Amino acid sequence: MSNRFVLFFVLLAALQAGAQRSYTALxxxxIGTGGxxxxxxxxxxxxxxxxxxxxxxxxxxxxxxxxxxSDSVIYGFSHTxxxxxxxxxxxxxxxxPFTGNVAWKSTEYRSPFxxxxxKAAPGYYEVLLRKHEIRARLTTSVRSGIHHYTFPKGTTxxxxxxxxxxxxEVLDAHLEKISDHEIRGYRRSKSWAENQHLYFYxxxxxxxxxxxxNNNGREESVAAATGKxxxxxxxxxxxxxxxxCRVxxxxxxxDGARANLEAEIGGKPFDAVQKSADAAWNDKLRKIDIAGGTHxxxxxxxxxxxHTYLAPNTWQDVDGNFRGTDGRIHKAEGFINHSVFSLWDTYRALHPLMTILEPARTNDWINTFLAQYKYGGMLPVWELSGNETYCMIGYHSASVITxxxxxxxxxxxxxxxxQAMRSYAESDRFGLRHYRGGGYIANDLEHESVSKTLEYAYDDWCIAQFARMNGDSGAFRTYIQRAQYYKNLFDPATGFFRGKVGxxxxxxxxxxEINNFYTEGNAWQYSLAVPHDxxxxxxxxxxxxxxxxxDALFRASTVTTGREQPDVTGLIGQxxxxxxxxxxxxxxxxxxxAPYRTQELVHRICTDFYRNAPDGLIGNEDCGQMSAWYxxxxxxxxxxxxxNGAYVLGTPIFDSIDVHLDNGKLFKVRAPRKDTASFYVNHVRRNGRRSLQSWIPHQFVAEGGELFFGLQPHPARFGVSGTNRPASAIREHLIRPVPFVTNERNKFRDSVAVELQGLDSTGGWMVQVQYAPRRxxxxxxxxxxxxxxxxxxIDTSAVIDIYSFRSAKPDGQPAPYFVSRQPFFRLPDNRSITVxxxxxxxxxxxxxxALVDGIMGGPNWRSGEWQSYFAKDFEAVVDLRESKDIRFLGVHVLQEVSPWILYPKDVQFWVSDDGVxxxxxxxxxxxxxxxAEGAQEQELGASVQLRARYVKVRAxxxxxxPAGHPSAGNPSHLFIDEVIIR
Structure with missing residues (x-):
């Protein structure tokens, strides 16, 4: 049977099923609640x-x-x-819900299940609580919900x-009974969001x-209470x-909580509210109608x-009022205000997907961004309930806007x-001052410096594109040059983006190695983080x-080194x-x-890492990003x-896909196949015209085009030639990457030869040597x-400042130089150490x-100045070269409990004249x-009166x-940067 007839029958079946199809049943x-x-x-x-x-x-x-x-008990049902x-x-x-006497402790009121x-479906959940044999059913509207509890037979x-x-952690809470049917209150809490407000009716x-x-352990027969x-x-x-129970x-x-309930649910029966929720979900899910594939x-x-429709969340009442990032109440005019912007994740696929499926909602989100800039002073990074958490990196709201x-x-x-995008990019947050001045971020100045430099460069490319589309050539020039700063961390010897210290x-x-130079990853995983060029x-x-x-990335060992990072899962090589x-x-x-390799990998990822099972997601769903990729x-x-308005082709899963666009047009994908092994693309047809291009523009989708994939069971030469490949390039206002210091160490004895090297090896750099740096x-x-x-x-301690032109062709713009700084330290001649x-x-x-250089590290444990001894004591012997009077013995140590760094329990010293x-x-x-919270440092030691040549130390x-730490019971780091002998 020809592919044409196969496709005909697939479409006929889909047409017959379309009118009565329940998408929520699928x-x-x-999925995703396990693993x-x-x-x-x-x-x-x-x-x-x-x-x-x-x-x-x-x-x-x-x-x-x-x-x-994997859990077997339910504590109850909460609303966010x-x-x-x-x-x-x-x-x-x-x-x-419960029967009998009340139990206030969570370990006592929880129920097995x-x-x-x-049972669960979009807009519906049901479970039997076995402790009291109570069946709970839940359904929701946008801002309100209904609990329906059925108690054992005969319960009155x-x-x-x-x-x-x-x-x-509760900052403040209030609860009051206001009638024989009504209770209202609020809770202000602190967790990820520092000050979350949630009111209820x-x-x-x-x-x-x-x-x-029960107020702080005291039972009271009163109508209201306030406390923590x-x-x-x-x-x-x-x-x-x-x-x-209606909430x-x-x-x-x-009052806003009550108004939301009255406007959305009122006195409607449970089944009617559930039916409305099911209809709302079907309206969204039917936007993409698929045929083919397995169940x-x-x-x-x-x-x-x-999952892509679960966030961001509406964050305003039915009257338009919302709590802004300034903590005050504002009214949304002409848009729906939202919250929960996991932008480091969702700018990649979730938001681009919604430009196809939800253009009006996309406008709402961007107007929310601008409201946060207007009232809170910045675009969102990771906003939650009107709280900016500053979680993750970058200013990826620029990507969504552009x-x-x-x-x-x-x-x-x-x-x-x-204005809002430039305001963030020109701020001094999270290493941006160093990024602007030096063309990259050094890790001694800001942690996760490689990832931040790379992601800032992409965000700057977005700002450049937006500036160009709005006719601002000056801003375009500035940001298109900044978009190339990724080049300043590329090491030609290894072929990776590497961290610099100085x-x-x-x-x-x-x-x-997963370390402090990268955000939730390593050099392999950030080696290709330049999508814009x-x-x-x-x-x-x-x-x-x-x-x-x-090829090397996908064929590498799956073993990672360094820090344990639970997010790094679903490994194919690295x-x-x-x-x-x-x-x-x-x-x-x-x-x-080589699109055939993309097709192989995409087919493998879709098959192996997405399954119809509780552990069917290979990593965090991340507010829709993991699912949007699929x-x-x-x-x-x-x-x-x-x-850039382009989509790069892979290989579709289903034989027929219809995307119903809000403009009334229909975008079609057709991909008939003989068997499951036929996922290699031989050619595509765009609106009936054969094409070997391995990409399509967004406009083709938005105008309701038809994309036909010709599939076969073995690789083809589709998309091989240069003219058929997607393009991503910066071709104007090119920069000259900054030089780097080739010396392996910045500490020396006697003297050191300082050498510079650049990617273009053209030199032209100015050097300023400043001697004897002081504190x-x-x-x-x-x-x-x-x-x-x-x-x-040089033969003495010095700071080397390196000046290099930003532009390959200087164009008279302000601040034409990058400035890189590298300190060098001459080690003391009067001591050495054996660790x-x-x-x-x-x-x-x-x-x-580093332990006897006389240079004290600061409170930043990520700076590279500190040594760590994990789950062990520190022991060393210092040789003073000759017998000397000693007046003080100590160690310079650091503590920051959150990243597992504790002060030593004690430090002990022994001295010797012969080293034996x-x-x-x-x-x-x-x-x-x-x-004790926060970063702190101390000289743990004491005054002494003795004479010796050798000093032995054990910390x-x-x-x-300690108890209360999220990782309580695990071993700690001992951070030390100096053995102090005066």
Whole structure:
């Protein structure tokens, strides 16, 4: 049978099923609730404010959403949840039905449950609580929800616990009974969001027959209470053995919560509200109609599409009022205000997907960004309930804004948007001052410096494109040059983006090591983080060798070294699909004329890493990004570089896909295949015209084109030639990458020859040598400046400033120079050290000499100045070269409990005249508790009166992390940077 007839019957079947098809029946909300997906199974609406869902876990990383499929107890049902994040928050206002006497402790009121008694669908959740044999059913509208509890047969009175203590730290809470059917209150809490406001209004259909408040452990028969530990038990007369509880929430006020409930649900029956939720979800899910594939593939697809609609969340009341990032109440005019912007994740695929499916909502989100700039002073980085968390890196709101504008979604103030983007880019936040001045960020100045430099460069490219589209040539020139700053961290010797300390490459270097130079990844996973200038990146690799780097990445060992990073999952070589920096990488083979490799990898990822099972996601869902990757890839293309208006082709999963656009047009994908092995693309047809191009423009999708994939079971020459490849290149206002210092170490004895090297090897650099650097930032006499002609020698401590032109062709713009700074230190001649403990390979501070160089590290443990001894004591012997009077013995140590760094329990010293026979000198205990918060440093030591040549030191490990720490019981780091002998 020909492909034409196969396609005819597929389309006929789809047409017959279309009218009565239930898309929600193809959603499995339990996908992602196991493993590390961090999703929740409960009821919510598309972009809803309320997420009414069970809570099965009080804490830990895999309990970030409040629910994990491996758990066997339910604490109750709370009204706010995060979908797939890697940090816990929300789970506000817990309700738990019960019979008999009230139990206030969560370990006593929780109930066992079984997945065999559990059901979930979009907008609906149901479970049997086995402790009291109560069946709970939940459904929602946008800002409101209904609990329906069916008690055991014969029950005439049932009770509901309201727990405002649940999970997060409570800053303030209030609860009051205002009638025989109504309760209202609020909770201000602190977790990921520093000051979250959540107001609620509860109305029971049944009359309240008993009410008691537990306020900080005291039961009180009062109508209201305020405090940090408020709970209430509500007894109700059941109707037919059931209780119905209607809840509205608000970020503004208790009155707002009531108004939301009245406007959305009022007195509607449970089934009517559930039916409305199902209809709302079907309206969204039917926007993409698929045919073909297996049942599991269809469920996986529609569940992924469902997940993309769970966030961002509506964050305003029905009257338009919302709480802004300034903590004040504002009114949204002409847009719907939202919250929960996980932009480091979602700019990559979720937001580009919504430019196709939800252009009006995209305008709402960008107007929300601008409201946050207007009221809070900055565009969002990771905003949560009106709180900027500053989580993750970059200013990726610029990507969302530019991508929308480029695609013709322009329902916002473009002039204000450019101002807001530039305001963030010109701020001094998170290393931006150093990035602007030096063309890169050194890790001694700001941690995660490689990732920040690379992601800032992409964001600057977005600003440049937006400026050009709005006619601002000056801003375009500035930001298109900044978009090339990624070049300043490319090491030609290794072919990786590497971290610098000062102007030197950090050593030792292992591309598989997860360390403080990269954000949730390593050098492999950030080696391709230049989506906006793939041609420039290829040139750095020597052109044709770029494909070799791609091959090496996918064929490398899956073993990572350094820090344990739970996000790095779903490994194919060093490609990590479980975390976002890798998400575009499989599509890069199209740029080197090997689309068949993209097709192989995309097919493998879709097959192996997305499954119809609770652990069916290979990593965190991350507010829709993980699922958006799948939706795009199932369609057959992906936005490698949001903002350039192009989609790079892969291979579709289904035989027929219809995308119903809001402009009334229909975008079609057709991909008939003989068997599951036929995923290689032989050619495509765009509106019937044969094409070998391995990319399509967004306009082709938006205008309702038809994309036909000719598939076969073996690789083809589709997209091989240069003219058929996607393009991503910066071709104007090119920069000259900064030189780097080639010296492996910046500490020396006697003298050192300083050498510079640049990617273009053209020189032309100016050098300023400033001698005898002082702690106050001043220098001693004898500074000199000269053009660099080759290596030069210094024999005393100095700071080297290197000036290099920014532009390949200087154009008279302000600040034409990059300035890189590299200090060199001459080591003291009067001592050496032999370290007898094994240093942690990630924190060596350049070697043992760092412990006797006389240079004290600061409070930044990531700066590279500190040595770490993990789960062990530190022992060493210092040789003073001759017998000397000693007046003080000590060590300079650091503590910051959050990253597992504790002060030593004590430090002990022994002295010797011959290096063999040692006598005890002093023992100094540490007095600072391991629970002390924040970064701190101290000279742990004491005055002495003795004479010796050799000093032996032992600092005793701080032991395990204290109770209350998220990783309590694990071993700690001992950070030391100097053995002090005066």
């Amino acid at each position: 959603v499995n909300p339990f 590390h997906g961090h999703t929740y199974p409960g009821a919510s609406m598309p972009f809803g404010m309320m997420q009414l869902s069970p809570d099965t876990r009080m804490a830990d990383w895999d309990g970030s959403s409040g629910y994990h499929y 949840h995060l979908s797939g994040t890697g940090i816990p928050d929300y789970c506000d206002v817990l309700l738990m 079984s997945h065999s008694d559990e 009175e049932g009770s509901v616990l309201i727990d405002l203590i649940h999970r997060d 509860i109305r029971f259909d049944e009359p309240i027959t008993g009410f008691v408040i 530990a408020v709970q209430a038990a509500v007894r109700l007369r059941t109707m037919g053995g059931a209780v119905t 509205g929430i608000s970020g503004v006020s208790m 599991d593939q269809q469920v996986t697809f529609y569940t992924a599409l469902y 991508d929308a504008w480029q695609k013709g979604i322009r329902g916002f103030d473009g002039k204000l948007a450019l 102007a030197r490459w950090h050593r030792p270097f292992d591309p598989a 793939i041609e420039g990146l290829k040139a750095l690799h020597g052109g044709s060798r770029f494909g070799n780097h791609l 490609y990590a699909h479980g975390n976002e920096p890798s998400h575009h990488v499989a599509y890069l083979y199209n740029y080197v004329g 939706v795009f890839s199932a369609l057959g293309f992906y936005p490698v570089c949001p903002g 106050d930032g001043s220098f001693g006499p004898g500074s000199r400046s000269f053009p660099y002609k080759g290596r030069f020698t 007898q403990s094994a240093v942690h390979p990630m924190y060596t501070a350049g070697g043992p000499d 026979r040692f006598r005890e000198a002093i023992r100094v205990p540490n007095a600072v508790p391991g629970t 005793t490990s701080g032991g395990t992390l």
